[in-house]
Amino acid sequence: MSARGGRGHHAEESRPPRADDSRTARRPEQIPRVPPDVEAGARPYRWATVAPAREWRVTVPVPNSPRLAAEPAATDPQAFSESLLYSVSHDLRSPLLTMSLSTDLIEDALRASGTETGDTSVSVALDALRHGARDMERMLQGLALLSRAYNGAVEPARAPLRLVLAGHLVISDASDLNETLITVDPIVVRELLDVVASDGAAELHVRIEEGFALVEVAAPRQVEGGVTPLMALVSSLTYGAGTAVETLAVRQVLIERHGGRVCAEGGRLEIWLPLADSAGPAGDAS
């Protein structure tokens, strides 16, 4: 009997991406990431928070050596960020568990010994410990979901746009939208729209643009102000973790890993869904 398992932090399911499968290669270059007015400096404050995400897309030179090429450089910002995200989300929960369980055990022991905690400072301290632990648990859970969205396996998708649009009010000049094929998992997009529309029907403005189906929808209250759900979440875990912002952010990551993009513009979310070429990647079109 021997332990032949891989290193805990680099399991198959959760390994950080290598340089050669960086998101740079999968992301559509033709999407205008920074609106012209922002590039001109009209609203630099808004995009300051977006800067880290843009920096992750820096292409890192890959050494010629196959062995070295298989390992991301320590300075690869994308690999670093995602490894750090994994470590923070998983490793910190262990000492947190110890603290929250110890709090419960102390209270149990006090009760068993007949010590009246009542409104004493002991009771206040135990409550504060418990609240703090609960908040940390919520935030770490949000980071764990993001980490899994970044590092989990992504199956190639190929599905008709109607699977995304069905049940919503669609406004479009484009013809034959229903049979238009996209390469994003439609369930992920629907889950995002469900949150946006609070499980009702959303008003979707749809057009075909530069190889993408662009779906525009009014941004939900939680991500108003031109910030994408992902940036809203990572800007304030206190505010976003465990809320609809977290659900939206995770779907945003999954959509972008399929080659799409979620942008925030004014009071709207723009969801860019890549169209399947007629000779595009094989996938399940059902």
Next chain:
Amino acid sequence: MMKPPPIMIVDDDVDHAVIARTVLAMLAPSAAVEVVTDVRRVEERLRAVEQGALILIDRVLDMVESFAVVASLTDERPDVRVVILSAAMSPEDARRGCEAGAMLAVQKPGGLAAWKVLLGDILRQVAESDRSGSAGGAVA
């Protein structure tokens, strides 16, 4: 009431191991519980585990995933029941754990009450399987 099975807790986080033992002492005071926190002794202790034992093992021991150890153990000792616990368990990891032969692979709960529920359920499940005469078997 049936005698609880011998229990082995394998966890390189001493605090977690001690807390699990404390909770087990509340739920099954008569159970013989062995705690192994020294990863170098894990294989030796697992080889010597008693017939029909319940093993609570951490998913990652000293930075190495324990799925291979679990698979090997459940192959060699179909009489033992293994539960894989982890501070963070993704659905994918839970699936791998069950494929390795664990009866359950689950995230460690964040509160004492939830720990009691989880371990109580596991003990009940083991007792039922002992009553019906079957060992092991996936429940998750």
